[in-house]
Amino acid sequence: MTWHISIEVDRASSDSLTKQIQEAIRCRIAEGILHAGTRLPSTRQLASDLGVSRSVAVEAYEQLTAEGYLTCLQGSGTRVADRANGEISTNADPLREAEPAVPVHWDLRTGRANVTNFPRVEWLACYRTVLAAAGRDELDYPKVAGLPLLRDSLAGYLGRVRGVRSSVETVMVTAGFAQGLSLLCEALPRFGIRKLAIEDPGHNNQRRFIEECGMRTVPVPLDGEGVDVDRLAATGARAVLVTPAHQFPTGITMSPARRQALVRWAQDVDGLIIEDDYDGEFWFDQSHRPSSLQELAPDQVIYAGTASKALVPGLRLGWLAVPPHLSALLSKVRSRHDLGSDGITQRAFSELITSGMLDRHLRRVRSRYRSRREAFTQAVELHLPCAGIVGSSAGLHAYLQLPADIEESPLVEAALRRSVLVHGGKRYQFTPGERPPALVVGYSTLPLAGIAESMFAIRDAVDEQRAARGRFATGGPVAHRRAGQRKAVHSRS
Ligand SMILES: Cc1ncc(COP(=O)(O)O)c(C=O)c1O
Missing domain, CATH: 1.10.10.10 (Winged helix-like DNA-binding domain superfamily/Winged helix DNA-binding domain)
Structure with a gap:
């Protein structure tokens, strides 16, 4: 050509x-x-x-x-x-990953929805019910904070599954967490808060988004229990964005002691914690799933949830449960952006929750994602025993810590040459050099065989890198293959 x-x-x-x-x-x-x-x-x-x-x-x-x-x-x-x-x-589009420049066989990037899991039949049934009965509430301009019916269903649902303390007055329906975050970035300066502390490592695109919304960000390091509260206090920030259930990207679940310390910090500085519970529905550990941080301090914590992982991102449905003193202000800020979310979709979502169909759907997809997580764990044990999975068995991605001798960026490039697209941990570090090399692996869209194949390809890339170091002595070439072209994937470790 x-x-x-x-x-x-x-x-x-x-x-x-x-x-x-x-x-x-x-x-x-x-x-x-x-x-x-x-x-x-x-x-x-x-x-x-x-x-x-x-x-x-x-x-x-x-x-x-x-x-x-x-x-x-x-x-x-x-x-x-x-x-x-x-x-x-x-x-x-700061929150979205660009499409890969070259087609790849296995795409292990995080944040990609498995849209095949969308419960079309149930959603259609809810839409039919709603359309048959839709009246002024759904067809006229909706309330900017959301249909009271949905806010009420959400308050009940969130209390039941995540221990969130909220009511129809304190829940706001948003176009995903993205809109909730942008509204908060606009509202917080009214309380003299212009600096938002974020976890380090954290969501790099989210950081850019926050800064484009006009807030300054201050990265605060994590340890094995969650965000370091002493380092947070030293920044002078009065608001922090955290992912306590399943930290993005490390997968760490914030310990009970750290939750208490974080809440105490917020009370001391008269500050706010934004709890991004982006994948709280998916918990695969045998141990009890911790409930929301918001339960401990509803006056200090803004709880944020989304339908992007539980259903699909295309719905653009999310919700905030806010301290009561923030409700009116957020509605005012919102009314300058749009006049609320689509009433019919909101009513259909309420129907999905109250009919029990959402719970049934989540049980189904949780079991599919659990199988993927198990396949991933087994593939790592088989092909990459030198690496370790960090954090809880939860959510749709995992943080794979690599041995210190591995160079992360060359490994990511070598994986791509094998048609495996994966991001390295450095991509999410705001203070370079603080953490060992790692890969952040999204497994929600891969077939089980693809999980094993891609881990094998990464193993091949690790071997190549180690052999290349030895080649200074021997001078021999190291062959590699595309992941999709290989046979007998399980036969080598
Ligand atoms: C850390 C994190 N927070 C929130 C979200 C959800 O954002 P939204 O509800 O705008 O789709 C995602 C989606 O991938 C995410 O990775």
Whole structure:
């Protein structure tokens, strides 16, 4: 296949030909003319199109690759890099992962929904019931905080399954946690809070989102029990965003003692804790699932939940249970953004909860995700016994800590060469160098065989890296294969 690019060089210019090519490509990327993932001509083709020597084209591409504008992967040529468009990208969507630049066999990134689990039949039944009975409440402008009927069902449901203390007055229905977080970022400055402490490691895209919403973020390190409360106190922040049930990304569950200390901190500084309970429905450990942090201090904790993992993200349904003094302010802030969420969907969701269909659905999908989690644990034990899974057996992802001799970024690249897309732990660290190498593995969308295959491919990549270190002595090449092309995956460890 021959690819072309529309650029020109000026032989009369005082700038070198290499510099002109670089500038032309850089400009087109910055202006959004060349999009992320776009394939560029080979250096041979570019040189021939522009009538320059091949070394000029090679030098231009090498420099642009080093600057992060281009990526060059074996077998897929040179492409515009994912993040090359930066701030001015037309798809700038801070909470979403970009699509991979190259098709991959196994995508282990987190935050990807398994949409095949969506309970279509039950949802349709709820919609039918609601449409048959829909009246003014559902068809007219809804209340910005949400339909009282749904807020009431949610308050009952959250009390029952997560120990949340709330009522129809303190629950707000949002378009996912994303909207809840943006409303909070707008409301908190009214209380003199302009700085939000976040867990380190934490959700890198969420950090960007918070900063784009106008709040400053202060990363606070974690230990094995959760966020370090002494370090938090030292930041001077009066609000913190935490994931106590299943920390993102490390999977740690906040200990009872740390919960008490965190609540005491919030009371001392007259502050607020935002509890992001993004995957609290999925707990696979034999031990008792801890209930919400909010239960301990409903005046200090804003509980946030979402339908994105329990159902699907496309519904854009989430909820906040807020301290009573925040309810009116949040509705006021919300009314400047939109006039509330779709009434029919809200009523259908209420029906799903009160009919018991949500509980039945969750029991079903919990058992599917438990099987995936078990398959993942077994695959790690079999293929990567040198690695250790950190945190609780819960949620839809796991944090895989690697031996200290492994170099994380080269391993991620080597996995990609085997058609396995996985993110390294560093991606989520705000203070580099504090933690051992790791991989953050999302297993919710993979078939069981895919979990085993991808762990095998990562093992192959680990072996390659270790052998390459030894190769300085021996000089022999190390072969690798695409994960999808391999046979007898289970026969080697
Ligand atoms: C840490 C974390 N919080 C919250 C969410 C859910 O966000 P939303 O409800 O906006 O889909 C996710 C989704 O992947 C997440 O990873």
